[in-house]
Amino acid sequence: MTNNKEKHWLVVAFKIIWLLVDLDSDTSVPVFQVCEWHSPEQLKKLLDLELRDRGEPESEILQRCRDAIRYSVKTSHPRFFNQLYAGMEPYSMVASFIAEAVKTNLYTYEVAPVFTLMEDAVLRKMIKVIGWEEGGDGIFNPGGSLSNIYAVNLARYRYCPDFKEVGMFSAPRLVILTSQECHYSISKGAALMGIGTKNVYTVPTDERGRMIPSALEEKIKLAKSEGAVPFMVNATAGTTVLGAFDPIDEIADICEKHNLWLHVDACWGGAAIMSKKHKHLLKGIHRVDSVAWNPHKMLMASLQCSAFLVRDKTSLLQRCHSARASYLFQQDKFYDVSYDTGDKSVQCSRKPDAFKFWLMWKALGSRELEQRVDRALAMARYLAEEIKKREGFRLVLEPEFANVCFWYLPPSLRNLPESPELWKKLHTVAPVVKQRMMKTGSMMTGYQPLGEKANFFRMVVISPQVSRQDLDFVLDEIHNLGKDL
Ligand SMILES: *Cc1c(COP(=O)(O)O)cnc(C)c1O
Numbered sequence: 204m205t206n207n208k209e210k211h212w213l214v215v216a217f218k219i220i221w222l223l224v225d226l227d228s229d230t231s232v233p234v235f236q237v238c239e240w241h242s243p244e245q246l247k248k249l250l251d252l253e254l255r256d257r258g259e260p261e262s263e264i265l266q267r268c269r270d271a272i273r274y275s276v277k278t279s280h281p282r283f284f285n286q287l288y289a290g291m292e293p294y295s296m297v298a299s300f301i302a303e304a305v306k307t308n309l310y311t312y313e314v315a316p317v318f319t320l321m322e323d324a325v326l327r328k329m330i331k332v333i334g335w336e337e338g339g340d341g342i343f344n345p346g347g348s349l350s351n352i353y354a355v356n357l358a359r360y361r362y363c364p365d366f367k368e369v370g371m372f373s374a375p376r377l378v379i380l381t382s383q384e385c386h387y388s389i390s391k392g393a394a395l396m397g398i399g400t401k402n403v404y405t406v407p408t409d410e411r412g413r414m415i416p417s418a419l420e421e422k423i424k425l426a427k428s429e430g431a432v433p434f435m436v437n438a439t440a441g442t443t444v445l446g447a448f449d450p451i452d453e454i455a456d457i458c459e460k461h462n463l464w465l466h467v468d469a470c471w472g473g474a475a476i477m478s479k480k481h482k483h484l485l486k487g488i489h490r491v492d493s494v495a496w497n498p499h500k501m502l503m504a505s506l507q508c509s510a511f512l513v514r515d516k517t518s519l520l521q522r523c524h525s526a527r528a529s530y531l532f533q534q535d536k537f538y539d540v541s542y543d544t545g546d547k548s549v550q551c552s553r554k555p556d557a558f559k560f561w562l563m564w565k566a567l568g569s570r571e572l573e574q575r576v577d578r579a580l581a582m583a584r585y586l587a588e589e590i591k592k593r594e595g596f597r598l599v600l601e602p603e604f605a606n607v608c609f610w611y612l613p614p615s616l617r618n619l620p621e622s623p624e625l626w627k628k629l630h631t632v633a634p635v636v637k638q639r640m641m642k643t644g645s646m647m648t649g650y651q652p653l654g655e656k657a658n659f660f661r662m663v664v665i666s667p668q669v670s671r672q673d674l675d676f677v678l679d680e681i682h683n684l685g686k687d688l
């Protein structure tokens with residue numbers, strides 16, 4: 204549970220919001236709901252979005268602030284499980300306020316001396332935790348999707364150094380290999396970067412959603428036999444839906460053999476590396492070329508906080524992205540310009556996201572971060588065991604990580620024989636339960652189909668502010684909302 208020191212900071216963080224909008228005194232606000240649902244048309248009316256010639260008085264503006272909070276989804280609520288982030292991390296939130304108030308841009312040491320050093324310190328620590336003995340490089344990006352896109356760009360730059368200057372006209376047909384289960388940011392990235400979604404070859408996964416190494420090798424051979432050039436493999440540590448971990452060690456063997464860049468998307472599962480008990484899930488990560496890891500997910504840093512890490516120490520990141528803008532990155536400055544890290548990025552303005560992770564890590568220590576991961580996985584275990592005990596609930600598979608995927612069968616379906624008919628009916632249950640849950644505002648969790656599988660719920664427990672009672676409530680509530688279907 205949260206200790207006293209943490210509670211204190213939680214109160215500080217909330218007080219800032221309270222001070223801003225005096226929410227306490229507004230008794231009309233249903234504080235215990237996760238969300239207060241309105242259709243876009245209704246909400247537009249409630250918010251009065253129009254911007255006018257004349258400014259509004261302060262009392263109106265305060266009301267606008269209250270409304271912004273009131274109608275937003277409360278992702279810090281202990282019954283919000285809809286995404287891979289949740290809960291309130293008070294230190295990180297305080298860091299966000301400070302970063303906004305100080306308002307600076309992380310491109311040069313000159314304008315962001317403190318945050319430049321903090322980013323460097325956090326990246327070094329993450330590199331150490333990953334186990335890259337000889338060091339590495341990295342940068343914080345606005346989100347894991349961008350970190351994954353950086354991986355593609357770097358892998359391609361290493362493979363075809365001319366690409367940066369002459370563009371695609373210098374390159375053969377390049378192919379990326381990724382697992383069937385991979386996040387959609389790979390296809391987006393391939394489209395954005397001119398590789399083309401058809402040149403993303405998907406590798407089949409096993410029944411638990413993990414990439415099959417022998418199938419990977421076959422796809423590499425297939426690409427080569429077509430005259431294409433496979434240049435990178437994208438493995439996943441913690442897939443978005445099932446929470447599956449690709450076998451990194453075996454994939455690394457294949458990548459070494461074929462000289463392919465190995466990127467690991469650990470946006471979600473990266474946190475496991477903080478835990479002695481669970482870091483085996485990422486076994487082999489010290490051998491990979493790059494990693495995307497989002498501290499804003501399981502470790503609960505404020506949004507956004509996403510690191511892209513590279514094992515290379517030959518300034519590949521810098522060389523790949525630099526444009527050497529002479530008005531910003533003058534080489535004849537009076538200090539060590541290697542601290543002007545902005546040219547490693549494709550952005551110009553960049554927020555000091557590392558600070559949000561640095562402050563909480565400072566306050567909690569690696570030990571507490573480890574305990575949070577262990578606790579999140581223990582809660583997932585608890586939920587999975589409860590699901591097995593309850594009538595009408597069925598696990599999609601035994602959870603490997605914090606993702607608990609399950610079906611709810613209303614009593615009307617419980618005695619039907621296993622048949623396509625049953626699955627067709629079951630497919631329609633989750634969307635209706637979700638609709639009802641949104642309208643009552645009692646909780647939020649997501650559902651999705653997967654391959655041939657009928658719509659199922661995915662629960663992820665992240666926040667230490669969630670208790671076992673909250674998880675019992677989730678199962679009771681899904682039953683209450685869906686028992687008449
Ligand atoms: C969340 C997630 C992403 C995308 O990260 P964003 O920060 O939301 O852009 C990519 N890959 C995996 C596996 C994820 O879980």
Ligand SMILES: *[C@@H]1O[C@H](CO)[C@@H](O)[C@H](O)[C@H]1NC(C)=O
Pocket residue numbers: 348351352354355381382384385386387388389390392437438439442443466468
């Ligand atoms: C790799 O797979 C992951 C996870 O499934 C995905 O998020 C990412 O976008 C993929 N692509 C690249 C290029 O990393």
